[in-house]
Amino acid sequence: xxxxxxxxxxxxxxxxxxxxxxxxxxxxxxxxxxxxxxxxxxxxxxxxxxxxxxxxxxxxxxxxxxxxxxxxxxxxxxxxxxxxxxxxxxxxxxxxxxxxxxxxxxxxxxxxxxxxxxxxxxxxxxxxxxxxxxxxxxxxxxx
Ligand SMILES: [Zn+2]
Ligand SMILES: [Zn+2]
Numbered sequence: 762x763x764x765x766x767x768x769x770x771x772x773x774x775x776x777x778x779x780x781x782x783x784x785x786x787x788x789x790x791x792x793x794x795x796x797x798x799x800x801x802x803x804x805x806x807x808x809x810x811x812x813x814x815x816x817x818x819x820x821x822x823x824x825x826x827x828x829x830x831x832x833x834x835x836x837x838x839x840x841x842x843x844x845x846x847x848x849x850x851x852x853x854x855x856x857x858x859x860x861x862x863x864x865x866x867x868x869x870x871x872x873x874x875x876x877x878x879x880x881x882x883x884x885x886x887x888x889x890x891x892x893x894x895x896x897x898x899x900x901x902x903x904x
Contacts, residue, residue, distance in 0.1 A: 763791050775827040785809050786820045787844065790830055795841040795852075795861040835861070835890050849886060855895035857902075864891060 768787040769779045777783065782805065789804040790796060796804070802817045821842060824830040831846045835854045841861060851864040876884055894902070 763788070771829055775829060777823060777827055777829075780820075781809060782812055782816055782820050783824065785812075786817060786824060787829065790824075790842050791844045794843045794845065794863070795833070797839045797841050799839075801842060833861075833888075851889040851891065853891040853893065855898055856892055857894055857898035860895040860897075862895075864889075 765784060765788070768784050768791075771787065772779045772783055785805045785808045786801065789801055789808070793800065793804065798818065798821065801821065802812075802814055805812055805817055821830065821832075825832045825842070828846060830842050830844055832840055832842055833852060834840045835852065838854065838859055838861075843863075845863065849866065851866065853862050853864050854860070876887075
């Protein structure tokens with residue numbers, strides 16, 4: 762469980778000033794992995810009151826650029842944010858309701874970084890999206 766002190770430490774660790782909106786966004790994204798921007802704005806407002814959309818957008822951009830948050834955008838979905846960064850994990854997305862869950866790399870540490878042909882690129886990230894139906898949606902269809 763992360764505490765406000767942890768979030769302050771994370772911000773200082775990437776040389777960002779500690780502000781209440783930044784702390785609120787970090788804690789919201791930690792508590793609601795893969796939330797979209799609108800949900801994050803709503804949750805931050807519950808906590809802080811009058812924070813503008815633009816302020817939350819700016820915080821999300823700053824935290825993503827600093828590497829504290831990861832932005833994912835499966836094709837056809839709005840951008841989502843998560844606090845699980847740096848492990849090159851993948852996502853499974855429900856075609857029906859858009860639910861998203863984390864999927865660890867299939868074997869060992871980030872094996873998907875080893876491309877069969879890297880075309881001379883220095884590859885540092887591989888993004889895999891698994892598509893299918895979540896348990897709720899597949900139950901709804903079969904019943
Ligand atoms: Zn679903
Ligand atoms: Zn994730």
